[in-house]
Amino acid sequence: MADVVVISESIIRPDEVSDRVKIHLTPWDLFFLGSEYPQRGLLFPQPDPETQIISQLKSSLAAALKIFYPFAGRLTKIKNEDETVSFCIDCDGSGVKFVHASAKTVSVSDVLEPAGGNVPDFLDRFFPANGVKSCEGISESLIAFQVTKLKDGVFIGFGYNHMVADGSSFWNFFNTWSQICSTGKNFSPLLLRGWFLDGIEYPIRIPISETVSSPIRVVPSSLLQEKVFRFTSRNISELKSKANGEVSPDDRKISSLQAISAHMWRSIIKNSDLNPEEVIHCKLLMDMRRRLNPPLEKECFGNVVGFATATTTAGEMLSNGLGWAALQINKTVGSQTNEEFRVFAENWVKKPIIPNHVAVSSNSIIVASSPWFNVFGNDFGWGKPIAVRAGPGNTSDGKLIVYPGIDQGNIEIQTCLSSHVLEKLSTDAEFLKHVCVV
Template sequence: MVDIVVISDTIVQPESYEDASDRVKIHLTPWDLFLLRTEYAQRALIFPKPDPETHMISRLKSSLSTALNVFYPYAGRLVKIDNEDGETASFYIDCDGSGVKFVHAAAVTVTVNDVLEPAYSYWSEFFPANGVKSCEAVSKPLLAFQVTELKDGVFIAFSYNHLVTDGASVWSFFKTWTEIFSTGREKFPPLSLCGWFLSGIDYPIRVPISETVPSPVTGLSDADSFLGKKIFRFTSRHISQLKAKANGEVGVGSDVISSFQAVVGHTWRAIIRSSDLNPEEVIHCKLAMDIRQRLNPPVGKECFGNMVGLATTTTTAGELVKNGLGWAGLQLNKTVGLQTNEELRRFAENWVKNPKIPNRVVVNDSLTVTGSPRFDVFENDFGWGKPIVVRGGPGITGHGKIITYPGTEKGSTEIHTSLWSHVLDKLLVDEEFLQHVDLV
């Protein structure tokens, strides 16, 4: 048993909270509500150990309180309303200043290298919201932190509810927090909320009661025991080679298939090759994508909220394996291109008519790719050194779950995979795949 001691478990509130009459109510869109049953996303940055004179914990709390003045929705709570029809419920975020969770812990015998070992078995104990689902935010904070002091470093983990935020917004918040800590800056531009909603659709959206409560998934713990996790790093050289190969195979020019589409296409094909699926089996690749600039009128890139859609490419196992990287990259490219304002609004309008909320977004016939190598991760510096690594925590797992991050080397990309163990074993000896990646 690893010796992790919880020193304190507190709530940090915004430094100054306005009168209740100024409270903001954030109505939820179909993209928000679709994630009502999913677990909190959990991420972590591991930092060098600061000098004791830094007074790290007290300053982290005070700077976090200041950051919450700017990013005030995080300090709110989810509100559920049972509608008068007795069959539906509605939800909104009440920006009431209740605060975020902050856990201070210590594991003084554990080193940074210990927790980075692939076989390290106490990973979940460093995260503050294991197993918490989005719908539980009616009584739990929307954002939680755990700062664990290691023997030679600091493990800062955070968990966030996708109903209120996406990766772009949460990393923007983290950058603001580190800037406040390191410089003392307190004045920032007012937060811009992604305040769009569908014209012609009443809100709050009414969701059938049956869709708003988590239902048990039988055999889940047994299934998860057969999952393996591995991190693969694509260097800038690997990425350039894959992009050139993909575009060269289909003769569409050097910039049609993007670097990211080439990396995802390469990974998807390798996973399917290793899965021993029937060639006729229908498979999907779901890319989580920022839809801010795809709406008309577009929403500002800096606006706060959850603005993530899933661009789903569908084919068969046989077609994907047979047709090569260029074909795979082109299918991904076409699918992304179809995510227009009209298509996004059509999805939302149809969803409102028949709301369906999955228990788990990840299913066996799908590769689901979240995160982004474009997120500003390694510039988050509290003043005692930049992050050593970024890691994903426990949470939404399952075969085919892929989280992407920028790598520590400039221009590189890391993919953190969750796959059936027998598939991962084959992937680790797939020469075609391994020639363009490094193992972490």
């Protein structure tokens, strides 16, 4: 067990607080009310011993929060007279949690080349928001950081409230923070989402009963394991070519991400020992900014993700090839339109349902994050990241977190599965033909 010592814990506030804005939450924001904070982390090389990284990170973070001020606010809960509650973000400048920790017994190689090949358990202790749910943003900071100094490197872990921002907005923030730290450069004001559906009154009212957590059956964490798989640019090209070669020329073209998602989906189902009649799902979180009408700017801040779900049976999946599976994903992604997004919102407001995001999902995979996020461009002044890892947060059987690889054109997927399925997958020759274990 890694010895992680917390040296200090503080609240970092923005350099200054502008007008106290309140942001009303949309159905897509409130959908994440019961979810845990997504957590990610970057592993960096060892800075020069003379570099005062903690003070530099704190001061540049305060400057970044002046721009990305919603992160420095808190969630506000309003009890209505009709047995409902409403939520909004109060941009009051309360600040964000910043933890400085040390793990001098852990080396960079322990993270990159862990014993047994699985993501090491000690990594959980490098993250600052374990078990924190979006609804706790009333008292918890809406984004939190932990900087852990290792024997020969630095790990910066972070968790954020998904009702405030999605992955696209988070990485825009992180890119800005790292640039402020390394260059001191000023940046343009924040472009807020500034969009709400016509015909939907806000703040949205949610029955109190929907905000009360109910007992759910989950896979014990001891039965889940995580491993990182790497697709090289050559692997990706081969899978994309194979998938497109197996579908009709009249069909939409299969993308790289759709091809590797299909390869993961088919291989996981093959090794899951499901009955042929079992209904299975592939769920993808999608950035909807450019799919809306009118479209939103790619840089606009907020949470604008939708769920695309491809559904079939285990038997049908395994009786068809890679191209067929990729085409199911392709068609589902293509169906995510402005109209579908609007219908979801209108129906959700009529009957708000807060899903349990940690329920058992052994018949599903969920593909989150994106290989197009600027992960490895974050240089705080002592070198670019060596690796990226996902931390605890909505961890479930079948969760796939997608990142760009450190080498141009590569894609890595941190895969969480039941231990027996992951073990079979890791020795599946057909699967490993197009991927390698990190």
